[in-house]
Amino acid sequence: MNLFEKWDKIIEGGLQRLVQRSLGPGTCAEFLESYALALEEVQSRAQSVRGHKIFPYKRIAMKFLLADPGQVPLLAPILAQKRQLSSEVRRRLEEAGCEPLCEPPGTLRVDAAAIVPTDPNLVGRSYEISYDSELPPAIALDCPGPER
Numbered sequence: 833m834n835l836f837e838k839w840d841k842i843i844e845g846g847l848q849r850l851v852q853r854s855l856g857p858g859t860c861a862e863f864l865e866s867y868a869l870a871l872e873e874v875q876s877r878a879q880s881v882r883g884h885k886i887f888p889y890k891r892i893a894m895k896f897l898l899a900d901p902g903q904v905p906l907l908a909p910i911l912a913q914k915r916q917l918s919s920e921v922r923r924r925l926e927e928a929g930c931e932p933l934c935e936p937p938g939t940l941r942v943d944a945a946a947i948v949p950t951d952p953n954l955v956g957r958s959y960e961i962s963y964d965s966e967l968p969p970a971i972a973l974d975c976p977g978p979e980r
Contacts, residue, residue: 863896863907866958870894873961875924885929887940891964892921894944897957907946918942941967 874892878885896911898904911917921942954960 870959878928889963891941893962895960896946897949901948911944
């Protein structure tokens with residue numbers, strides 16, 4: 833078993849325990865299957881350019897589509913752990929032979945959410961992924977100054 837396979841087992845085991853505690857065994861298996869398929873799709877987006885593999889996107893937004901609205905708040909805290917998902921996406925892309933991702937390093941952003949789809953075109957699907965070539969602008973927060 834190589835290092836990547838060991839890492840997969842560790843991540844899958846930890847994620848599986850988290851999801852299983854939140855959703856139960858049956859729904860857990862369905863979600864993990866969707867998660868694995870979504871990661872495979874992202875990995876398949878690597879492109880060959882002049883003999884090098886690159887990933888031409890700076891942002892990935894994953895939506896895991898659920899039929900039960902009660903499951904959304906159960907998965908939200910798991911998907912909010914962006915570091916784990918982002919690390920897994922980066923690892924998969926490196927495994928696919930991609931050059932170091934995005935310049936400067938760290939500009940690949942991965943967002944994930946669980947939703948109940950309202951679009952009839954999404955019924956029967958387990959996930960949806962959008963890819964952006966640019967990062968969205970940073971949101972400026974208005975912080976009031978001290979009262980005088």
